[in-house]
Amino acid sequence: MQQSMRLAVLGAGGLGRAAVKIISQKKSLSLAAICDSKGYAYNPAGLDLEELSELQAGQSVADVSKDGKLSSDPINEIIQIGSSHIDGIFIALPNLPNAFMADTLKRFIDAGFECAFTDALKRTSAMEMLLKLSQELKQVKSTYITGAGASPGLLTAAAVIAAQSYISIDKVDIWWGVGISNWQEYKATVREDIGHLDGYDINCANAMSDAQVEELLERRDGKLELRNMEHADDVLLELAQVVDSRDKVSVGGIIDTRNAKKPVSTTMTLTGKTFDGKTSSHRFILGDDTSMAANVVGPALGYLKRARWLKDNGLYGIYGSTEFMPMMVA
Amino acid sequence: MQQSMRLAVLGAGGLGRAAVKIISQKKSLSLAAICDSKGYAYNPAGLDLEELSELQAGQSVADVSKDGKLSSDPINEIIQIGSSHIDGIFIALPNLPNAFMADTLKRFIDAGFECAFTDALKRTSAMEMLLKLSQELKQVKSTYITGAGASPGLLTAAAVIAAQSYISIDKVDIWWGVGISNWQEYKATVREDIGHLDGYDINCANAMSDAQVEELLERRDGKLELRNMEHADDVLLELAQVVDSRDKVSVGGIIDTRNAKKPVSTTMTLTGKTFDGKTSSHRFILGDDTSMAANVVGPALGYLKRARWLKDNGLYGIYGSTEFMPMMVA
Structure with a gap:
């Protein structure tokens, strides 16, 4: 190098x-x-x-x-x-x-x-x-x-670190907030997010015109709330043996396409059982002023x-x- | 293996x-x-x-x-x-x-x-x-x-993960809470902590009898509050190039030697500047029900x-x- x-x-x-x-x-x-x-x-x-x-x-x-x-x-x-x-x-x-x-x-x-x-x-x-x-x-x-x-990335790695305190992991919950002032700066990302909405998939989101995306965002006041997204955090945490089943990983969040301010703080919460029989949660919270x-x-x-x-x-x-x-x- | x-x-x-x-x-x-x-x-x-x-x-x-x-x-x-x-x-x-x-x-x-x-x-x-x-x-x-x-360990590793969002790191602050119901279970750890108090060092803490430790704890209602501890998080974060000077890392906390409940939540806070000019902080917070x-x-x-x-x-x-x-x- x-x-x-x-x-x-x-x-x-x-x-x-x-x-x-x-x-x-x-x-x-x-x-x-x-x-x-x-x-x-x-x-x-x-x-x-x-x-x-x-x-x-x-x-x-x-x-x-x-x-x-x-x-x-x-x-x-x-x-x-x-x-x-x-x-x-x-x-x-x-x-x-x-x-x-x-x-x-x-x-x-x-x-x-x-x-x-x-x-x-x-x-x-x-x-x-x-x-x-x-x-x-x-x-x-x-x-x-x-x-x-x-x-996956920063938050998934934090989950691996957090998991070390526990004997077994009950769930990993990633809940993100993203604020962007102009969705046209992140056309591909926003279409990926639309693909996760009920009734949409990635192919139909990709086929939408900019005007159609605008219209969808308009109906939702610029915000998309997504639950149970297909995010590869699950396969990565399964591979790293943090969870024994990828169903224990859930990813969702809210993207506001009209405001650079995050609608919620992005948080990874890992819940598990300790060797001494307690159930507890570690959290990793991103600063609201850090952009996507x-x-x-x-x-x-x-x-x-x-x-x-x-x-x-x-x-x-x-x-x-x-x-x-x-x-x-x- | x-x-x-x-x-x-x-x-x-x-x-x-x-x-x-x-x-x-x-x-x-x-x-x-x-x-x-x-x-x-x-x-x-x-x-x-x-x-x-x-x-x-x-x-x-x-x-x-x-x-x-x-x-x-x-x-x-x-x-x-x-x-x-x-x-x-x-x-x-x-x-x-x-x-x-x-x-x-x-x-x-x-x-x-x-x-x-x-x-x-x-x-x-x-x-x-x-x-x-x-x-x-x-x-x-x-x-x-x-x-x-x-x-160092779990929290220091979380600092390295957190640092990735920033162009430069202003400070890493580790503030821990430990609750133990009986200090005699962790004699060496408690003596190490006493060594960090003003007016003490590790050698004099090590030389204290159990009765002397008891007496010191009695005067402080069982709690030790420690600031600017000599903790190797600083050298590790310097080695990993997270900080350009170990002075930017501070470690302290409160140990309650009479209560298994933590007096404060253990938190790693990393503050830095992003590429787009924002100052922000990521936090990693350990669950209160996880023991030391x-x-x-x-x-x-x-x-x-x-x-x-x-x-x-x-x-x-x-x-x-x-x-x-x-x-x-x-």
């Missing part, structure tokens, strides 16, 4: 744009490449992050970066750069359809691209598809930490540094964010 | 006795050996934990276990068992004087004892002595996770499983509880 860790970010939506801003504040990171659905930008000496920080929703990196180019297959352009120029990849793709993340990783594997990876994947079924690639990933000496955002972007992208980069560390120490394959500590990025 | 992980516990004070009870409730663990200052007990097929669970404060394992023997050097007896019969060692020694933990580990190293280790070490200076042995420990292919209790023993020994065993995993994967040396996730123990 170089003095500075050279990153590629796949995706330039809300999370990708936040990643650009965070990387620009980290001395030990540089951004070598970024792509979106229309194009990519690459500079082996590091992209101009000030320029990229101006990227607005709906724009392509190909338009705003002096190193940008349009492409019909931007992910392939990143693969063609080759792994000798990239130390870590944060996959910040919207992950629609469900198999998109696994299919994308498969392309890197098939190209023999040897690297460290993280994602901010949310849905259980998408993660299950991804986890099947662990053996293939080992063959190309790569290391991938999945579910490395906030939920801070709580997702910060951990994803911290886990990316850990994934690189694991790779450099010969530990390959796919791991959950529940299995290793994220590392601080200077 | 065998089907069941064969442990040795060094120390049979409050923490050692809690370890016996927790191990007896874990299918995947067995206790091969335990020692205290007067003797030890060893059975390669696993000690009788029901028998050992009856151990009272002041008694020696040599007296209550049918496999028990008196010894003038109980730690040496454990060393003589040899590392082919022990998969992991939890060092639950009172750590008085300061160099005791490092000296003990040195004895294992000098004997070429190849194993996984954890401790529930508290004081910064004791941990600094220990950390210096990392290279020597690597030579004997052993792995040691230090500060694997509650503070549950919050210290549970993590220590979870980290011991991780230490063994690291060793089995060729990663040797001394690590902090801030560097790796503990693992669940079935």
Whole structure:
């Protein structure tokens, strides 16, 4: 690994744009490449992050970066750069359809691209598809930490820590609040959330026009309340043996799409039984002034540094964010 | 490693006795050996934990276990068992004087004892002595996770997770509440706490008779309030690069020695600045009905499983509880 860790970010939506801003504040990171659905930008000496920080929703990196180019297959352009120029990849793709993340990783594997990876994947079924690639990933000496955002990610890891005090775990309850002042900044995220509402699924949410999304939000005063979401916290906590059944994990929350202030404090509550026969709960509560972007992208980069560390120490394959500590990025 | 992980516990004070009870409730663990200052007990097929669970404060394992023997050097007896019969060692020694933990580990190293280790070490200076042995420990292919209790341990690890949301960390504040119904169950712990009071140090606290401790507690209505304690959370968070200076970490709390109910909820609060310019705080709050023993020994065993995993994967040396996730123990 170089003095500075050279990153590629796949995706330039809300999370990708936040990643650009965070990387620009980290001395030990540089951004070598970024792509979106229309194009990519690459500079082996590091992209101009000030320029990229101006990227607005709906724009392509190909338009705003002096190193940008349009492409019909931007992910392939990143693969063609080759792994000798990239130390870590944060996959910040919207992950629609469900198999998109696994299919994308498969392309890197098939190209023999040897690297460290993280994602901010949310849905259980998408993660299950991804986890099947662990053996293939080992063959190309790569290391991938999945579910490395906030939920799953930060909150799920906190559940593993909390679980240590107990002999058995009764339930893990994640209840989040997200406030965004303009839903159009997070189009993919909001559509994913709509996909969790009763009567909707991810495909029909993805097929909705912006006007239809607006209309749905209007009917609900800008707020979506979601219960029993399909969130991969369940599979990660089952894999880490925190729960003996994923039914013991529930994820839900409220997103306010018209107010940057969170409607509720995001809280992970783990309830279990202690060796001395007590039932009790540990809680991990996120500060209300931390944005979704801070709580997702910060951990994803911290886990990316850990994934690189694991790779450099010969530990390959796919791991959950529940299995290793994220590392601080200077 | 065998089907069941064969442990040795060094120390049979409050923490050692809690370890016996927790191990007896874990299918995947067995206790091969335990020692205290007067003797030890060893059975390669696993000690009788029901028998050992009856151990009272002041008694020696040599007296209550049918496999028990008196010894003038109980730690040496454990060393003589040899590392082919022990998969992991939890060092639950009172750590008085300061160099005791490092000296003990040195004895294992000098004997070429190849194993996984954890401790529930508290004081910064004791941990600094220990950390210096990392290279020597690597030579004997052993792995040691230090500060694997509650503070440092559970709460410090939660701080590393929490820190991921922030660009820079202003402070980490650990404020604990401990309630014990009878201080004589935790003589060493209470003396360590007294050593943190103004006008006391660890040596004079250690030299106090039980009657003197009683008298001090009587004057304070059974409660000790401690601020700016020398706790190794600071060195661990500095090592993990969560803080750029250990002065940003403060540890304190209240121990009530006459009431099992906690006088305050144990809370880790991490305050930092986000990439988008906000100052905010994440909190990790332990359930009031979890005892000190549950919050210290549970993590220590979870980290011991991780230490063994690291060793089995060729990663040797001394690590902090801030560097790796503990693992669940079935």
